[in-house]
Amino acid sequence: MIDLTKHEDQLKRTVERARERDIVVPTFAQMKDPTTVPKKIKDELKDISLWDVVSRNLFRITWKNEPVESGGQYQPIANYMELPPELTGVEARIIALVGKWFPTGSHKVGATFGCLVPPLVTGQFDPTKHKAVWPSTGNYCRGGAYDAALLACESIAILPEEMSRERFEWLKTVAGEIIATPGSESNVKEIYDKVWELRRTREDVFVFNQFSEFGNYLFHYDVTGHAMKEVLDKELGSSKYSGVCLTTGSAGTLACGDLMKQQYPTSKIVAGEALQCPTLLLNGYGAHRIEGIGDKHVPWIHNVRNTDMVIAIDDNDSMNLMRLFNEPVGRKYLVNDIGAPEEFVSQLDLLGISSIANTLMAIKFAKYYELTSKDVILTIFTDSMEMYGSRLKEATTAHGQYTEKNAVRDYHRDLMGQKMDAMLELGHYERKRIHHLKYFTWIEQQMFDLDELNQQWYEYDEYWSAIQQTTPKVDKLIVEFNEKVGLV
Ligand SMILES: Cc1ncc(COP(=O)(O)O)c(C=O)c1O
Numbered sequence: 081m082i083d084l085t086k087h088e089d090q091l092k093r094t095v096e097r098a099r100e101r102d103i104v105v106p107t108f109a110q111m112k113d114p115t116t117v118p119k120k121i122k123d124e125l126k127d128i129s130l131w132d133v134v135s136r137n138l139f140r141i142t143w144k145n146e147p148v149e150s151g152g153q154y155q156p157i158a159n160y161m162e163l164p165p166e167l168t169g170v171e172a173r174i175i176a177l178v179g180k181w182f183p184t185g186s187h188k189v190g191a192t193f194g195c196l197v198p199p200l201v202t203g204q205f206d207p208t209k210h211k212a213v214w215p216s217t218g219n220y221c222r223g224g225a226y227d228a229a230l231l232a233c234e235s236i237a238i239l240p241e242e243m244s245r246e247r248f249e250w251l252k253t254v255a256g257e258i259i260a261t262p263g264s265e266s267n268v269k270e271i272y273d274k275v276w277e278l279r280r281t282r283e284d285v286f287v288f289n290q291f292s293e294f295g296n297y298l299f300h301y302d303v304t305g306h307a308m309k310e311v312l313d314k315e316l317g318s319s320k321y322s323g324v325c326l327t328t329g330s331a332g333t334l335a336c337g338d339l340m341k342q343q344y345p346t347s348k349i350v351a352g353e354a355l356q357c358p359t360l361l362l363n364g365y366g367a368h369r370i371e372g373i374g375d376k377h378v379p380w381i382h383n384v385r386n387t388d389m390v391i392a393i394d395d396n397d398s399m400n401l402m403r404l405f406n407e408p409v410g411r412k413y414l415v416n417d418i419g420a421p422e423e424f425v426s427q428l429d430l431l432g433i434s435s436i437a438n439t440l441m442a443i444k445f446a447k448y449y450e451l452t453s454k455d456v457i458l459t460i461f462t463d464s465m466e467m468y469g470s471r472l473k474e475a476t477t478a479h480g481q482y483t484e485k486n487a488v489r490d491y492h493r494d495l496m497g498q499k500m501d502a503m504l505e506l507g508h509y510e511r512k513r514i515h516h517l518k519y520f521t522w523i524e525q526q527m528f529d530l531d532e533l534n535q536q537w538y539e540y541d542e543y544w545s546a547i548q549q550t551t552p553k554v555d556k557l558i559v560e561f562n563e564k565v566g567l568v
Contacts, residue, residue: 081532082198082294082550084557091203091561098565101232103135105197105562107555111142111190111303114154118568126151130183133254135230137183141193143307145181152181157314158307161427161461163439166420169496172322172451174442175315176459177307180430184250186463187304188223188290191332194299195288196227198554201561207233210286211256213278215271217329218243218372219463220290225255236285238274240267244371245470264367266357268375272526292380292522294547296332302551305339308458312340315456322451323348324458325441327373327393327434328360331382333460338386338548340458348388352441355392355502360514369395372434372462377521380528384515385540391444392502393437397494401436403475404490405429406465407482418491432468435461443498512537 098105110117117139124136129150131137143158159178168174179187196212199205205212211234214224221237228235237255239247242264251258261270268291278285290296312321321344324337328351337349353360354368357376365376370393378384404410405428414420431439438459445457465472476482504510515537522528535543562568 081547082298082554083204084198084202084550084553085204087203089203090206090209093206093208094200094203095561095564097207097232098561099567101135102567103231103565104138104567105201105231105558106139106141107558108299108302108551109555110139112306114139114142114144115156117154122153125153130181131185133226133229135232138193138227138230140183141190141227143177143187143304147178147181157310160311161424161430162315164421164424166418167414167424167495168439168443168446169498170443170446170451171453172446172455172457173315173319173453174439174446174457174459175311176435176438176461177304177311178430179460179462180464180466184219184222184226185466186219186223187333187460188219188462189227190223190299190303191220191290191296191330192224192227192288194295195290195293196224196231196233196295197558198295199286200231200233201554201557205233205286207231209284211236211284213238213275213285213287215275215287215289217265217268217271217375218247219467220330221255222247222251224288225251229254236278238271240264240270244467246467265369265371266365266367266374266376268377290330290332291375291377292526292528294381294550296330297335297381297547298550298554300333301335301339301548304333304336304460308336308340309343312456312458319454319456321347322449322455322457323350323388323445325350325352325391325438325445326460327352327370327437327441328379328382329373329375331379333462334382334387338383338544341386349386350389350391350441350445351382351387352391352393352437354437355394358392358502359517360390361392361502361504363513363517370398370434370437371432371468373437378514378517380518380522383544384511384518385537386544387511387514388506389445390504390506391441393440394502397440397498398433398436399471399475400490400494402433402465402468402471403482404487404495405431405436406472409482409484410487410490413484413487413491429465431461432463432465433471435463438462440498443495444500444503447498448500448503
């Protein structure tokens with residue numbers, strides 16, 4: 081649940097800090113519909129680059145930024161693209177929202193905004209005293225440290241030491257402190273242990289755990305969900321919306337599926353993970369290379385009872401396709417031999433590694449349900465190749481220069497050859513089996529409340545709809561906060 085209890089004393093200091101640092105906080109309503117952003121702020125954005133660490137970029141936490149590096153304004157609909165059938169091998173239409181045009185190059189700035197802003201505008205988090213701790217495997221702590229800097233808060237980023245070099249280098253520019261924990265993508269337990277150590281040894285830490293903070297869920301339910309719905313309304317015509325396919329890390333993004341299912345009750349919500357770490361599919365574990373997803377546990381905020389299918393993607397497929405999509409030889413092959421539209425191929429760097437996995441999920445989903453050109457599947461390109469240049473170089477070092485032979489193999493085996501394996505349609509008891517896994521992480525290990533775990537399942541409607549209805553309350557607090565600061 082999202083605690084909106086006010087702490088007036090601390091709030092006074094936060095308001096003062098915001099006034100000193102020229103901070104205005106956008107509402108959820110403005111993130112959904114940035115045409116409502118005041119003209120003065122839109123004009124200021126004309127002189128600001130997308131990634132600049134200046135508070136006005138809080139108003140770029142929206143899917144509707146113009147797709148430019150600097151000075152961009154807003155557009156009426158989210159950035160999105162449709163994958164051509166030459167690349168998917170299926171007739172079903174696969175449409176993806178594009179995350180690259182958020183500051184930091186990933187929609188996770190929205191999730192961190194959702195987590196940080198309620199405690200900030202209620203005075204629970206005091207930026208003059210507290211440090212915001214962002215435990216994560218990557219983009220969440222990048223987004224968190226970035227949002228915190230925009231809101232004049234100090235940050236501590238915690239992430240596994242084997243995450244990509246780009247992530248660490250960029251973090252150094254915004255986070256006060258970076259703590260590298262042992263392991264790679266799926267080593268979340270090690271991150272949690274570090275969080276407990278910080279809680280025990282420091283008085284000034286305020287932890288924002290994306291796996292348990294419902295602000296993460298709320299941003300995606302409300303902002304991402306509505307962005308998706310608008311794209312679908314524009315594109316659907318006489319077609320049928322089949323569902324949303326998303327690999328999950330915190331499962332925050334998956335919350336957009338809850339809104340979409342309320343709008344389209346027959347649609348499905350499909351959660352993805354790496355085959356090498358099949359926690360949802362098989363209660364399994366393991367290391368994998370799809371950065372940002374699959375962390376060997378079921379997040380507290382995952383609405384498991386509303387999840388319809390699980391699909392596991394082989395990380396080898398994602399890594400091979402990363403090369404096919406980005407090496408010049410690969411792109412040439414796709415255009416000249418396969419006949420994929422050149423304009424589309426030239427934008428394949430909009431897909432980061434997990435975006436490729438999302439695409440593969442959508443392909444498997446289309447094959448499983450025998451979808452046709454009258455069916456639409458939605459997904460998200462969470463981040464772009466901007467964070468993975470070093471992974472491309474590492475692949476060249478490990479496997480040699482990318483050749484046309486590699487391109488032929490990767491296209492036919494890893495894209496066209498996707499099968500209906502490693503996927504499971506969830507019935508009531510399969511869902512319950514996954515829900516039960518939450519007990520071991522959250523109740524036994526992280527000391528969460530057992531009654532609340534039971535509410536998630538047994539008081540399903542009340543529990544989840546109470547969270548979904550929090551947005552207007554948070555917006556009211558944001559408006560009050562901005563009025564106190566007095567800059568708009
Ligand atoms: C690159 C990437 N893909 C996918 C995800 C998964 O998103 P979520 O945590 O909302 O499930 C993340 C999360 O950090 C990510 O960084």
